[in-house]
Every structure is written in structure tokens, then in C-alpha cells.
Amino acid sequence: MTTHKFQYTGLNEDQLTKFNQLADLLVDQNRVHNLTTITAAEDIYARHFVDSLAALELLDELKPEQSEPPRLLDIGSGAGFPALPLAIALPDWDITSLEATGKKVRFQEHARNSLNLTNFTARQGRAEILAREDTYRENFDVVTARALAELRVLAELTIPFVRVGGHFLAWKGPDPAEEVDSARQAIQLLGGRVRKFYDYQLAQNRKFTIVVIKKVTMTPAEYPREFKNIKKSPLGE
Ligand SMILES: C[S@@+](CC[C@H](N)C(=O)[O-])C[C@H]1O[C@@H](n2cnc3c(N)ncnc32)[C@H](O)[C@@H]1O
Numbered sequence: 623m624t625t626h627k628f629q630y631t632g633l634n635e636d637q638l639t640k641f642n643q644l645a646d647l648l649v650d651q652n653r654v655h656n657l658t659t660i661t662a663a664e665d666i667y668a669r670h671f672v673d674s675l676a677a678l679e680l681l682d683e684l685k686p687e688q689s690e691p692p693r694l695l696d697i698g699s700g701a702g703f704p705a706l707p708l709a710i711a712l713p714d715w716d717i718t719s720l721e722a723t724g725k726k727v728r729f730q731e732h733a734r735n736s737l738n739l740t741n742f743t744a745r746q747g748r749a750e751i752l753a754r755e756d757t758y759r760e761n762f763d764v765v766t767a768r769a770l771a772e773l774r775v776l777a778e779l780t781i782p783f784v785r786v787g788g789h790f791l792a793w794k795g796p797d798p799a800e801e802v803d804s805a806r807q808a809i810q811l812l813g814g815r816v817r818k819f820y821d822y823q824l825a826q827n828r829k830f831t832i833v834v835i836k837k838v839t840m841t842p843a844e845y846p847r848e849f850k851n852i853k854k855s856p857l858g859e
Contacts, residue, residue, distance in 0.1 A: 657701040674704030691716040695762040698770035709742035750846040753782040768793035773805035774856035781812040784837040807858030813839040
């Protein structure tokens with residue numbers, strides 16, 4: 623059990639309890655399954671929880687006006703980031719996490735059941751394959767990804783899942799301008815437009831950016847390609 627407590631303005635007691643339970647589960651399971659390189663509770667709070675929750679203001683702004691819960695897909699979520707913190711903080715959103723590695727998906731399912739996160743689903747699979755399924759392709763209001771790939775590669779793995787009018791949020795470092803510029807053509811080919819850079823700060827005033835991409839037209843049927851081709855020749859080269 624961790625002795626420290628997670629604090630975050632705007633979350634209620636029940637949500638804070640769930641974050642503490644999640645930290646305990648991660649510390650515990652990480653000993654056996656090597657799920658994340660971040661292992662101390664305080665680092666989990668800062669690097670996983672607070673960093674994942676940096677999107678809350680943006681999501682409030684992007685939330686569509688509709689009666690059914692908005693749908694968010696987190697791609698390459700690893701041990702569940704940012705998907706699990708967002709599912710705790712946003713009970714009125716329907717959150718799906720897509721992850722290729724079985725043991726990481728099993729951890730996420732364990733967390734879902736332990737924390738009773740009824741708005742959260744973990745799915746094992748590869749993005750470039752699932753993007754061809756009707757129930758996934760162009761079916762999400764928001765798609766997120768943190769630490770998965772450089773933006774030219776990432777765009778092809780993520781934008782096909784976003785519905786036209788929805789958004790893709792890419793967690794990036796302090797100054798992603800160059801990476802974004804080299805990905806602009808790829809993003810456009812896939813039906814997206816860079817809408818804005820959302821800057822935020824973590825501890826010690828370290829600055830990070832979420833790149834916000836809006837889906838403006840449907841993704842052409844040929845994308846995404848097989849992963850080896852995406853990697854070998856990223857779009858827009
Ligand atoms: C560096 S980890 C980042 C995990 C998490 N997003 C985070 O920020 O802590 C990247 C994860 O993406 C998964 N992944 C890589 N390529 C993928 C793909 N094509 N489809 C689904 N998951 C993928 C890997 O298994 C790995 O767990």
C-alpha cells in the first residue's frame with residue numbers, strides 16, 4: 623500500500639480513492655509483470671496521473687452536444703495511460719483502451735474490475751488492424767495517444783478512428799513544432815487538420831504540449847497500411 627495520497631482539484635473523494643487504488647495496483651503488479659518503467663507512487667501521480675488529466679479542460683471544450691455518452695479511444699495505452707485516469711475523472715464518457723500487449727490489457731481489465739469502472743473497456747489488438755472494423759473506424763469523438771510513435775506514424779494509426787468533426791489529441795514534449803510540421807502532409811492525407819497546441823505544465827514547471835488535430839474529411843480507404851509499410855515509409859515523405 624502507498625502511504626502518500628493523490629490530490630487533484632476538482633475530483634471527489636470517491637475518484638481520489640480510485641486513483642490511490644490504481645497506484646497501489648500498479649506498484650503491486652509492476653513487481654511481477656514489469657508494466658511501466660515508472661514505479662514509485664509519487665512518480666506515478668506526477669508522470670501518469672497528472673499528465674493524463676492534463677487533457678480534462680480540452681475534453682470539456684471538445685465534448686459534443688449529444689444525449690449519448692461521448693466516445694473516447696486511447697491507442698497504445700500500455701498500463702492504461704491516459705485511458706484509466708480519464709475513465710475515473712470522466713464517468714459520463716465512454717472510454718475504450720486499445721493495446722497490443724496481452725499482459726498490459728489484462729492489467730487494465732484487473733484495474734477496471736477492482737475500481738468498478740463501468741465506463742471503461744480494454745481491448746487487445748493492433749490499431750492498424752482494428753481501424754478496418756466498422757465499429758471502430760470513424761466511430762470516436764476523441765482519440766488519444768501518449769508516447770506511441772512520432773506524429774507521421776502516429777497519425778496513420780489514430781486518425782482513421784476519429785469521426786468527421788471529432789478530434790485526435792497527441793501528448794508530445796515541450797516543443798513539438800518541428801515534428802508537427804513534418805507530419806502536416808500526412809495529417810492532411812488522412813483527413814485531419816492541426817487545430818492548436820495546448821500547453822500545460824507538470825512539476826518543476828516542465829512544459830508539455832497536447833497537439834489537437836481535427837478530423838475534417840473521411841480517411842481514404844487505403845489507410846492505415848500494414849505497420850511495416852507505415853514505419854518504412856511514413857506518409858508525406
Ligand atoms: C511506450 S508505450 C506507452 C504506453 C502509454 N500510452 C503511456 O503513455 O504510458 C507504447 C504502447 O503502445 C503499444 N503499441 C505499439 N504499437 C501498437 C499498435 N500498432 N497498436 C496497438 N498498440 C500498440 C505497445 O504495446 C506499448 O504498450
